[in-house]
Amino acid sequence: MVTKSRTTGVLRPYQEEDAKFLITKPAMACFNEQRTGKTPTALTTIKLRKFENEKIIIIATASSLYQWAAEYEKWVGKPCIVCDGTLAKRRKLIKEKWTHGLVISLDSCKTTKVSKGITEEIIKAKPKYIILDEAHRIKTPDSASAKSMFKLARNIPYRLALTGTPAPGKAYDIYSILYFLNPTREGVWQFKTTYFESEVHQVWDKVRKQPRTFTEFTNFKPGMQQTLQKELSEISTQRKRKDVMPWLPEKNYTRVTLTMTPRQKKALKQLHEEFRIGNTETKNILETLIRERQLCLHPELL
Helix, strand or coil: CECCCCCCCCCCHHHHHHHHHCCCCCEEEECCCCCCCHHHHHHHHHHHCCCCCCCEEEEECHHHHHHHHHHHHHHHCCCEEEECCCHHHHHHHHHHHCCCEEEEEHHHHCCCCCCCCCHHHHHHCCCCEEEECCHHHHCCCCCHHHHHHHHHHCCCCEEEEECCCCCCCCHHHHHHHHHHHCCCCCCHHHHHHHHEEEEEEEEEECCCCEEEEEEEEEEECCCHHHHHHHHHHHHEECCCHHHHCCCCCCCCCCCCCCCCCHHHHHHHHHHHHHCCHHHCCHHHHHHHHHHHHHHHCCHHHC
C-alpha cells in the first residue's frame, strides 16, 4: 500500500535538537519517554541525512504499520509501502515495489521453526537506513527477533533504535540495543561480567537428576553504571516527558459507554439473583460490586 503525500509537519524545538544530534553518528538511539514525539524526530533524521530518495526500512509493531506509513509521508514527503500479507506477497513488495520507505513488523522478519523471515530479501535490496521502533522487544540476544535485527544491523550502514524503555527488566537488557547499534562490540557474557556483579547459584536438575549451577547478574560493579551512562549519553537522547511537556497530564482518561452483550446481561441477571441484601455481609457486597464492574468492562466490547 502506498499512501498519498501530505504536508510536512513542524517539530518542537527539543525535537529539532534531538534530530540534529541523532545524525552525528551512523548508529544512534532515541530513548525519550513515551508521548514525547519520537516518531517525528526519527523521520526527520531521514531528511537531515538527505536520505529521502534512499531505501529506508522501519521495523514496527504490527498494529502500527499503517500509522508509520502515514507519518512517513507526512514528515519525509515520499511514498511508503506497508509490507504485510503472505510471505510471497512480502517478497514481491520488497523486490518490485520498494523504492523509498518500507514499514514491516518484527515478526515478519524473524525466522523461526514454523515460519521463514525475509531478512535475506531485505539485505539484497540494500536499504540505506533502518529504524527499529520499540527496540526493547529484542532484549533477549539469542531470540529469533534479536538475531534477525542483528543480521540486518551488520548489513545496513545507518541505524536508529527507538524505545522509551531501553532496559524494561534488568539493566543489562539494554545490551541487545547496544549490539544492534554496534555489531562489533563484545558478546553478551563479556558485557555482563564487565558491568555487573554476579552470584553463582546451584539448583537440582530434575531431568538430569544432578545439581546444576547458574550465574545470576545483579547490581552494577562500582563505577560501571557511570561508565555505561557516559556511553549512552554519546549515542542517545534520553528526554523525560515532564521536562519537555510539563503541561501534559500523567494519563488521559476517556469514558466509553456501550450496550451490554446478551451474555453480559445473562451473567448480571444471574449475579443479582444470587445476591440477597438482607443476608449479606459488607465484604460480599463489595465482592459483588467488583464482579459487576468486571462483567461490564469485558474486553469483547471493544
